[in-house]
Amino acid sequence: MVWRQIQRWVCEGKRYVNFLKSNHLSYARISSLIHKPTFKPTIDLSILEFHLNKCQHINQFNQILSQMLLTGFIRETYAASRLIKFSTHFPFIHIDYTRRIFNFIENTNCFMWNMMIRAYIQTNSPHFAFTLYKSMLSNYLGADNYTYPLLIQACSIRRSEWEAKQVHNHVLKLGFDSDVYVRNTLINCFSVCSNMTDARRVFDENSILDSVSWNSILAGYVQIGNVEEAKHIYHQMPERSIIASNSMIVLFGIKGLVVEACKLFDAMLEKDMVTWSALIACFQQNEMFEEAIRTFVGMHKIGVMVDEVVAEMQMSGFKPDEATLVSVISACARLAALEQGKWVHAYIKKNGLTINVILGTTLIDMYMKCGCVETALEVFYGMIEKGVSTWNALILGLAMNGLVESSLDMFSNMKKCHVTPNEITFVGVLGACRHMGLVDEGQHHFHSMIHDHKIQPNVKHYGCMVDLLGRAGKLQEAEELLNRMPMTPDVATWGALLGACKKHGDSEMGKRVGRKLIELQPDHDGFHVLLSNIYASKGKWDDVLEIRGMMTKHRVLKIPGCSMIEANGVIHEFLAGDKTHPNMDAIEDMLVEMAMKLKLEGYTPDTNEVLLDVDEEEKESTLFRHSEKLAIAFGLINISPPTPIRIMKNLRICNDCHTAAKLISKAFCRKIVVRDRHRFHHFEQGFCSCKDYW
DNA sequence: GGGTATTAAT
Secondary structure, eight states: OHHHHHHHHHHHHHHHHHHHHHTTOHHHHHHHTTTTTOOOOOOOOOHHHHHHHOOOHHHHHHHHHHHHHHTTTTGHHHHHHHHHHHHHHHHTHHHHHHHHHHOOOOOOOOHHOOOOHHHHHTTOOTHHHHHHHHHHHHHTOOOOOHHHHHHHHHHHTTTTTTHHHHHHHHHHHHHGGGHHHHHHHHHHHHHHHOHHHHHHHHHSSSOOOOHHHHHHHHHHHHHHHHHHHHHHHHHHSOOOOOOHHHHHHHHHTTTTTHHHHHHHHHOSSSOOOHHHHHHHHHHHHHOHHHHHHHHHHHHOOOSOOOOHHHHHHHHOOOOOOOHHHHHHHHHHHTTTTTHHHHHHHHHHTTTTTOOHHHHHHHHHHHHTTOOOOOHHHHHHOOSSSOHHHHHHHHHHHHHHOOOHHHHHHHHHHHTTOOOOOOOOHHHHHHHHHHTTHHHHHHHHHHHHHTTSSOOOHHHHHHHHHHHHHHTTHHHHHHHHHHHHOOOOOOOHHHHHHHHHHHHHTTTHHHHHHHHHHHHHTTHHHHHHHHHHHHHHHHHHHHHHHHHHHHHTTTTTTOOOEEEEEEEEEEEEEETTTOOOOOOHHHHHHHHHHHHHHHTTTOOOOOGGGOOOOOOOHHHHHHTTOOOHHHHHHHHHHHHHOOOEEEEESSSOOHHHHHHHHHHHHHHOOOEEEEOOOOEEEETTTTTTTTEEEE
């Protein structure tokens, strides 16, 4: 009987569907319907619920709705509650439509209001939660203990500490502070707003706490980076979840407490994906790239067998996901470990992982930093979704590799694709101009950045401009700009000017700038060396000695030049003057051969660069033991053509090595790629991609 | 009938 009745309703409802749609539930029409004489329905609520649950389409919902309006069944508070509940749960019903239905309901109760508040929060309109709350109160309906967690959640989303405090006052006045949900959402909300004083106040009131309370307060301390309190909470927690431990690893990582992160990692009995990823990220962020890669390698038992990590990981058997790989690839990029990076790329393909925006961007960055422009471009064109960072990696990468024109072209393409450039984009664009000495173009972009894109230049942008002007020989303008910048110039900017003085032989300005720099950062090795080189190039050995004396006094150690080269998946390191490599004999022979061929190509050593006050012959031999020359010799022996010899150097390549590398590329018919501190040099057939402007 | 928190990456 009942079944038939509701089925009949549903059928008849069809007639009203169009009516409802075309009239947008006009109030007059609907109230006339509602005020029709009604028959008292004796429908079981569970049957209504059953039919609501079956709704797949707005029309079906409307059939039920119209019957409820028609018969007055909507006046039953419980029936109306069900209707609102379902209406807010159906993805195909717009919140405004639900709101209109809600407005017709005369006998609302707390439950319905709460459902509406929840619906607004879930549709990204948390501010309506407060509007509703206010009208709720003005309708003489008291809020209940279910209302407050919702309101507080709305505060969290809006990061509105001020609103949270007001809600908190209401909570205290009405005595809802004993409800654990209310307390937890309050703790979380204050934590999210970084207001740990109030979060802690709620937490410390002697009342029942559960794991949510503990996790929320911990998350708060992790977020503001308070290691002490976080540790304290973590140790006192009645039950430590994996998530809590993972958060601690992350916190240690950010704070550079690698040892503590490792300790905690080792102590964890249960680990998950995030645990491993967080540890790898921790190594990566703290410049421990070898460890990052090693951890990853151990993680799924591949490649070279490495130490104790493997044993443990073999038991764990986690498969790395996209987030893990991002950290690993970043580490490869920093090490210029191309082979390892390629391996990871192949791993991604083999395991069918998606190259998402972040992963793709990281891959581009890695290939660019390894000097593999083509592969980087392949990745770029293969990506479906590209973000600003993706374009930035491309623009910066191309510029770094000396492809300045392509870099600037990509900048135009980016704008054509309606991607809004950001600060970093302009670091890339200005950097590109700097690499080729495009003064006018650089100034144009600098201007456009401020006026067209409304981006205030930061210290890096100014640094670029000072460098651009300085290198181009416009020393006066560079110094003026440096004095004019609205912020205090950083050491790098002064350094750029000093470099320019050195390059253009302005020893007067050089001395001024150099002394200023040493004053600013007495323990920096590069500036002492540069200034001392300026004096040395003028033959002023007394001044050189003075600088050396200052270095001793300030305990400045000259960071030795170091070059790395990867052969057969192993990274070899050479220091200047190094004689410790196991293949030293072969390398010595190759050095002799190199010297011979170079002489034939007309090479004369550029001894200006040598800091020491020694005779020419000794200078020459010092020059010939620069780390990049050792690495090149090693590469010539161990890497067979046509594979390029790829070298990474910690400092900038010196003039002499640059000339030598060009000639070697010709004499030995080899491609040589050197990544120095700033950029790439692709040597081929006697020329360098930087066109000798660097 | 309905309400809370939580971890990894460019």
